[in-house]
Amino acid sequence: MRELPGEPRLSVRIVETEAYREDDPASHSYRSRTPRNEVMFGPAGRLYVYFTYGMHFCMNVVTGQEGEGSAVLLRAAVPLEGLEEMARRRGTSEPRRLCSGPAMLCEALGVGRAESGVDLVRGGGLWLEAGDRVPRARVGRSARVGIRQGVERRWRFFVNDDPFVSRGRPAARVKD
DNA sequence: CAATAGATGTCCT
């Protein structure tokens, strides 16, 4: 959920995530603790936003104990409320191109550096709410997308057959 | 449809 003064309320339902841990070579927290990944080592329930490929933001929910360095990347969501505003931010009105990818999701919700570290539990403009339970049979699992190390850890989780799941294919074809 | 190039900040070797 995203609520800003003077703007329509935005809400989405998350349908795709990936897990990252400190002992995991694909994780930003695997090596050293830097100003960029600092939030990952903080208390759970906060938002970790990072900037990548020189132009995109991606957001994570911090999950571990304080000092631990683990988080869940939010990769895709179904837009529910405020589609017009999201379309304006994204520059397209095609619903499946509003937040079906980690960088798209950030852009649609207007999440950037300023939001890194905010508390998603206590709520303040940006927060998480429990949604409908997804039956186990509908939860798909695969290797994570866009990584080269840690491919064997199949820590990408998504709702089977949901059209809003991102089209990024899991790291499997590694060819060199 | 698939493959590829390009944009380019931050961290790592």
Place this chain on the structure above:
DNA sequence: GGACATCTATTGG
């Protein structure tokens, strides 16, 4: 200098 938790526009079948 190179890799990277990405997306878009463009090119070619």
